[in-house]
Amino acid sequence: MATTHNQAAMTLYELNGMVRSTIESVLADEYWVEAELSEVRESRGHCYMELIEKDANGNTPIARASAKCWRQTWALLRPYFERATGQQLHAGMKVMLQVYAQYHEAYGFSWIVTDIDPTYTLGDMTRRRMEIIRRLKEEGVFDLNKELELPVFTQRIAVISSQTAAGYGDFCNQLAENEYGYAFETRLFAATMQGEQVEQSIIAALNRINAEADLFDCVVIIRGGGATSDMSGFDTLALAENVANFPLPVITGIGHDRDESILDMVSHTKVKTPTAAAALLVSRLSAVDAQLDDWRQRLVRMVTARLGTERQRMSAISGRIPALFSVVKTRQEARIGIIAERLKAGAARRINEQGHRIEMARQAIPPIAMRQLAAAHHKVEMLEQRALAQDPTLLLRRGYSITMCGGHAVRDAGQLKTGDEIETRLEKGRIKSTVK
Known part of the structure; x- marks a missing residue:
């Protein structure tokens, strides 16, 4: 659908030129602005920055803008800022820049940086560090x-x-x-x-x-x-x-x-x-090596001193040994002599005592032996009498007889069986019979 214009249309270049003229007339001064850098890059000696401002209660950007620092200005500002702050411009850094507005028909709007205040950045850095x-x-x-x-x-x-x-x-x-x-x-x-x-x-x-x-x-x-x-x-x-x-x-x-x-x-x-x-x-x-070396030297000195002391002590002891040995030898020889005399006297007493005991025993043996022989002789006589009393021939003389069967005396007639041969011994003679 065609539209009729009462006024002739402007070209884009003409429109942008009007914007440029307006900005240059309205924003003719330079301004100090606080912002945070979201991007910093260099190209052909120029510095290009992206500026943002974040919500105080959050992290959301509420304003954005582009800024440029031309080569001649940047060559002076960069070393000045870095010497003052000890840091390069980088994303996340807060800065205070002096800028003026510039609008170009072909490239659009941007803020042109003419100065930078490092004390503001230092203050922010200090606050963050603290x-x-x-x-x-x-x-x-x-x-x-x-x-x-x-x-x-x-x-x-x-x-x-x-x-x-x-x-x-x-x-x-x-x-x-x-x-x-x-x-x-x-x-x-x-x-x-x-x-x-x-x-x-x-x-x-x-x-x-x-x-x-x-x-x-x-x-x-x-x-x-x-x-x-x-x-x-x-x-x-x-x-x-x-x-x-x-x-x-x-x-x-x-x-x-x-x-x-x-x-x-x-x-x-x-x-x-x-x-x-x-x-x-x-x-x-x-x-550490020096300390160890010092300890080594101290140890050597201590050992050397101790060895010297012990050598002197051994020398003193070795000098006293002959005299001490002579004294000890004399004492021990005297002690051994006394012990030897005591042993001789003790042995003589012991021999005399044992000899007396032997003599007493020798004198006591004959009477004891005689008594023992007499008692044994009496006992033999008594046994002899008892043995004679048990002699079977005495019984036979009194009229008794002994019946033998198989070489054994018969004490019970029930032990005999029909056909057994028995032998009856009398005082005079023997009788053989057969059981029926």
Whole structure:
């Protein structure tokens, strides 16, 4: 359906030109604006930013805008901001920018950055750091890793670093080429040490180390070769909690000279650089070696002194031995003589006593023997008389007879059977009969 216009249509370029003229006339001044960076990137020396403002009661963006900082301005603002804050601009950072409005017919609207206030960002960073520190202390873990003791011989090192970082190479070379020739075992757990993935990458490396914690004496987190201003990844609550609660002592050498990071604060020991971390481990072993050498020397001195004392004591004793032996010999010889005399006298008394007993026994034997012989002779006579009294011939003389059967005396007639031959003995003669 065709529409009739009373006014001639404008081209898009003309319309955008009108918008540009309006903006330049209405928004001619520069303004300071507070915002959070959701994206930052550089291209051909220019810096392109995406700005957002979030709801105070939530995390939902309620305003968005694009901003640009042209090359000549950015070349001045970037080093100024990084020197002041110690960090690079990155997503999630809150900033205060001085901007003016610009509208381009071909590229649309954007805010052009002419200045940046690092004190605002520092204040926000400080507030965030203080909040993280407060929470760590409330949880009771802020000094937890510091309470661990480094082993006396700290030689098995788990290293968290970028594999290609120059600092990692410096660290390994410093340990391998130490002047004392100490042997160290290092194992790399590679992690991202710069950019937005620092927190997650280091936590993942810590988890891998924790799975085999018995194989290591400590953990060294080192960073070298990256921008010294890109330190935001080391100031997070999650990373600090992981390090504070880690079961092994953690040494940090993440290469910056400005304020210490929260990671440094909760670690067991912090040094500035990877080479300083290696020097710390070498010097610790050197101190232990020196202490052991001191103990060895003290032990040698003590043993030498004790041996000298014992030699003097033995020499004194050996000098006294001949005299002591002579005295002891004389005493023992006298004692043996006394004992020998006592033995002789005792033996003589014993022999006399036994001789007297033998003589008494010899005199007592004949009368006793005579009495014993008389008694035995009387007993024999009595037995003889009894035997004579039992002689069967006496009975036969009195008129008795004895009946024999089979060589045995018959006492009961019932014992005999018909046909048995019996023999009757009389005082004079014998009679044989047959039982019927």
